[in-house]
Amino acid sequence: MLRLHDTATGTVRPLELRDPGRVSMYVCGPTVYEVPHLGHGRFTLVFDVLRRYLTFRGLEVVHVSNVTDIDDHIIERAAHEGRTEPEVAAEYEASWWAAMDALEVLRPTAVPHATRYIPGMVELVGQLVARDVAYETDDGVYLQVDTVDGYGLLAHQPLESLRVGARIEASEQKRSPLDFALWKKAKPGEPTWPSPWGDGRPGWHTECVVMSLDLLGDGFDLHGGGQDLIFPHHENERAQAVAAGRTFARHWLHNGWVMVGGEKMSKSLQNFTTIGDLLARGDPRAYRLLVLRSHYRRPIEVTPETIATAGRGLARLDALARRLALPDPMSGVVVRDEAVAAARGGVDDDAVARFCDHMDDDLDTPAATADVFDLVNRAHAAADEGDAEAARRLGGSVALLCGAMGLRLRSGVGDLDxxxxxxxxxxxxxxxxxxxxxxxxxxxxxxxxxxxxxxxxxxxxxxx
RNA sequence: GGCGGCGUGGCCGAGUGGUUCAGGCAGGGGCCUGCAAAGCCCCGUACACCGGUUCGAUUCCGGUCGCCGCCUCCA
Known part of the structure; x- marks a missing residue:
């Protein structure tokens, strides 16, 4: 059974599924106002590996990931560039998918867009007002966080401590500085939608609450994203759902940062590298292998050097694929039992079991990739000794396990000019x-x- | 101020109360090769610091130092 760290409890615990055999996961997707950078690349790779592994283990995965196509940044950019918000959103959504395709990240099974869910969000806000946990001010509707059971669950901080540390000024009408906007009343020149509180637009990631519950239902299994979403983004999502009397995610999963020179890569620090820049310089698989070789909760340093090192590891995998003419493990989504049955040369059952033990242990991909490289070594050694059968079995295991992690092998030399x-x-x-x-x-x-x-x-x- | 994470050999990065080693990259030596490349074999350098528990700690406990992050819109 797969055990994963749960941000809510701070422990590694079994992923207990709401529906046996079926995993419902919601991964916070992009706000499309900028080209994706390596931080986006990491979280999508992490959750892609998780999804592929769950599938590998024979589970059906329903993977919902949103596109937030209306927010302050998009409005700002559109105004600055003299374009409409939908134009801006469309451009950056296209660049998002281009990057995802290049990284061979599977498309989510559903991609809801915020602007298509506005009526649902208005309805949710209405419910919260009716329940008297949200209130209207001159500029919007706010959730009163001290009415929410367990606010601070994900931040692991009591309400009072969050209040003390709050950097934001309390506005005159807000009852607490921590209260956050559910609905923002329109300012001149902004795109608007109608609501009982006047024209405006959604507030704090209400779209994620409405869309996840709509597409996955109450008590869905897994909600994830980068660690910077823990607070306040996910805390506030949970608060809205709980305040509305809904059961939200059962398990919270967050990945660590991409670091640059010891500091977090972020837009505010302006130290980010775009996925496009990375792809222009080399093999996209190198980033996947780099991500796999660190634990998803640990920070990773992404530099030309660490990418190059990963590239050499890739060369080692490819060399084996070439030598043994291994099949492309990415010709389809890999399901263990089917793939094992289909493998002509057989697979090394012990090695596959060991790999699964490592992956089951909070997605220990560094140990799992070490297992794979160990197999590479053994496959070469077997081939050197002339034991073709063992080499094929061990090599087949390499292909199988690479496929389980979404790592393509390039065995062919291709057509020469x-x-x-x-x-x-x-x-x-x-x-x-x-x-x-x-x-x-x-x-x-x-x-x-x-x-x-x-x-x-x-x-x-x-x-x- | 509050909360959390981390400090492992040249680099990245797992793991464990003791005598089997993570793994990769880089480095040294050998084998293979016409020479290479790829590959195989062998080798070196560890567990931030100080105490404590223990027969024994890198692993548990306490403290110190250092680094990083979150605390209202950053994946």
Missing amino acids: EPTRQLVDRRDAARRVGDFARADALRGELLAAGWTVEDGPDGTVVRR
């Missing part, structure tokens, strides 16, 4: 007749063109 093809052929010819000076010169040309040259029993293989 004609000039390269000719260089390779001429080099093989030279080597056959023992003209090594000529062979070395031709290798020099290939290396200069960026190819790595390997001479195997069947002739020269080049790759890059």
Whole structure:
């Protein structure tokens, strides 16, 4: 059984499913006003790995992730650039999906948009007002947090301590500085929707509450995101749901930061690297492997050096895939029992079990990837000893487990362009007749063109 | 001020009350190779500091120092 850290309890505990065999998870998606950066890349990779692993274990996964397409940042950007909010949102949503596709992050099973759920949000706010836990002011409707049972659950702080630490000034009409907006009354020039409290727009992530409950139902299994969402974002989501008498997420999962030089990567510090920049520099799989090689709750340092190191690990995986002609583990979503049954050369059951033990232990991907690299070593050693059967079994396990984590193997050398093809052929010819000076010169040309040259029993293989 | 996390060998990064080792990268030596590449074998350097518990602590407890984060809109 999979055990995961739960932010609400601060402990690692079993993921107890509401519906046996089926996981309902809501992962907070992007507010589309900026291109995605490595922090977004990390959380989407973490939850993609979780989703793939759950699927690997034979569970059905319903993965809902929102797109918040209306908020202050979008309004600000649209105003600044003389465009409409929908134009801005559409542009950055497109860049979001482009990045997700490049990272081979599976699309969520549902992607609700905030602007399509406004009536539902108005209804929720109405319920909260009717329950007398929310109140209207001149500029909006606010949730009165001291009426909410267990406010501070995720922050692990009592209400009073949050109040003392609050950096925000109490407005004259707010009853507590911690009370937060459920509905913001329109200011001139802003997009608006009608409501009983006048035209305006939704407040604090009410969309996530309404959309998660609508698509996943009360008491859904898992709610997640980056650690910076714990408070106040997720705290306030929970507060709204609980105040409305609904049962919210059963388990809260949050991933750690991407760090830059020891500091958190964030928009406010302006120290972020976009996913686009990362992709322009190298293999997108390197970021996935880097993420896998650290525990999801720990911070990771993402630099050209750490990416390059991950890239060398990738080369090691690819080299095995090439040597043993392993199947592409990403030709479909990998389900363990089916994949094991389909594996022609068999798999190493002990290794798969060990991998699962590690993954079940709060998604210990560093240990799980170590398991995989251990298999790589054993597969090579078996092949060196001429034990083709063992090599195929161990190699097949590598492919299986990489697939379970969403890591594609590149075994093929691909089609060569004609000039390269000719260089390779001429080099093989030279080597056959023992003209090594000529062979070395031709290798020099290939290396200069960026190819790595390997001479195997069947002739020269080049790759890059 | 409140709350939380972290300090492991050159780097990244698991793990455990003791005599089997995480794993990867980098480094050294060998094997293979026409030479390489890929691969295999072998090797080195650890558990921030100070106390305590214990037969024995990197692992448990207490303290010190250092780093990081959250406390109203940052994944």
